[in-house]
Amino acid sequence: MSDNRPVLVLTNPYDVTADTVLRLLAERRVPVVRVDPGADLHTGASLTATYRTGDQRGTLRTASRELDTTRVRSVWVRRPSPYEGPPGLSNQDRRFAAEQGLWGAGGVLASLPGAHYVNHPWHNRAAEFKPAQLSTAQRCGFLVPSTVITNDPCEARNFAAQQPGGMVYKPLWNTPYRVDGEPHSVWVREVTGAEITDAVSVCPHLFQAEVDKAFDARVTAVGSRLFGVRIDSPDLDWRRRQELMTCRQIAVPRSVAQLIVAYLAEFRLSYGAFDFAVTSAGDWYFLECNPNGQWAWQPARITAAIAQALTDQLEKGPDT
Template sequence: MVGGAPGSVLIVTESEDVHADAMAATLRNLHGITPIRLDMREFPSETGGFRLGRIGTARTLAHVPGLDTVTAVWWRRPRQCRVATGISSADDEFRQAECDGFLQGLLWSIPALWVNDPGADRTACRKIVQLETARRSGFAVPDTLVTNDPSAAREFVAGRPGPVVYKRTGTGRANFTETRLLGPADLDRLDTIRSAPTTFQDYIEADCDLRVVWIDGLEWTVRIDSQSGVGRVDSRLDTAVAFTPARLPAAVSKSLTTLMGALGLVFGVLDLRLGRDGEYYFLEVNPQGQFAYLEIKTGLPIFASLANFLVGADAAVPGH
């Protein structure tokens, strides 16, 4: 595990996260900082402690030196502690809760700049919260039903004027699931949503899709020519189409700023869809979203911008 100097940046994520690798390289190259990295699955195999007394506090993890020097945390892709199981289900649950409670408390007590605040991050990951907040922030949002009631789903689909898509409602680390158009075969399988609440939405006929990386008010917007390839329904399915830097209209930027402020986020990756009707539709925001491929495709200095923010500099990058 790599340690850091005073004014360190802590990246909490999976050890195999390529975004963290790229950020570590960016921080070294631009700011001479080697960040601290932590994969929470390494606890309790490694020891840790929190000491509080009249002279102050001290946080220790045996394999992660320098926690008390941290001034910024990128809460990138945290995981649960990896606790051995097999004694009994009750004991396993108790030890998992104790380990998670300790490590989360140890980290969350660090008085640092958080990207993002863990509480806000957790709430903002709930897609129903996102959709309602986006609507109140002035975004156009496709008509939506989230339900585990097959009858309600059939009624919604039957009452829509055009095609409907369906997609997952949660944000866990299950296998990738694409957004799909609802067809006759799917209608026959609707009883299966009883144990898996599903999101149904009006399908927006698109001019293009946009992916926006938002860093404390700064927008890095990429236009994805999704309608020219196989990702017409879900732009994530085709990265061979054109990706070009773009700008949002002022009114959309205002709604975006309102949304992120209401969610309490300083960072997020948003998916918008520009409809053929000229409207910019909100689809979702991911507080831990992927963006490396956007930089590779367009040359936008997104990693440098986020690195600047983490070290307390202006997120803007000279020349952009």
């Protein structure tokens, strides 16, 4: 008997990357419901959940579909909009509505019985903290560059003095930032001890020994299926000017692949985008893992393979 349970896709309406996987699901005749709960629930969609002893029920209604949330096969938490509350309310009322949406609708959609999550939003959140990433990577056995996270300027200067190959600064979170009213990104950059001022005391900063890398590598992991690319860029942070980088498929060493699978298991993830700095000697240094990283920028052949792997994950549903 064919499985007619739907896949629920949580993402914003401008997510063209999700469209690639949705087309593959349609080709396989897997029913799909797409919703952006942070926005749609105050523009006509509705969500109801009922809990009783021995019974749980739920309904999600959109402009075109009605979904029994207890029959969801898989949930793909792609790029949903943040819960911001409906426009037109006062700041206080909008903040209240936004937080009720996050803790209410967000909680309901993270607690669908029997559904397979790619990834579960709570697991995503846990895996987004860079200190947790570094700790887990070190525990799994990855090579990890010497790193300090501190708000003590003296500790930061002392760390810099101990790095003969130099050090870099990287933000702990990609916070929206503006300079003269224009959007601005804070990139990974080289920094010296002489540049460290007492302003470090304002908040924690991450400083890391600079790896003498031959190239960068991105490994996109979908379950145990790994897709590696070599990235060559004139910039320390290849994301800064992606139009100048080149990338091509690369084999992932078996020892690294085993550690990636172990890392995913630690955070209970089905998907992860791993970044490495690879030295001329062939050492792969773990830099970070984005549990919801973009992947459609890679060469067409690899992008297509990742889309197929994600489609397989969503189609199969929970392990039985």
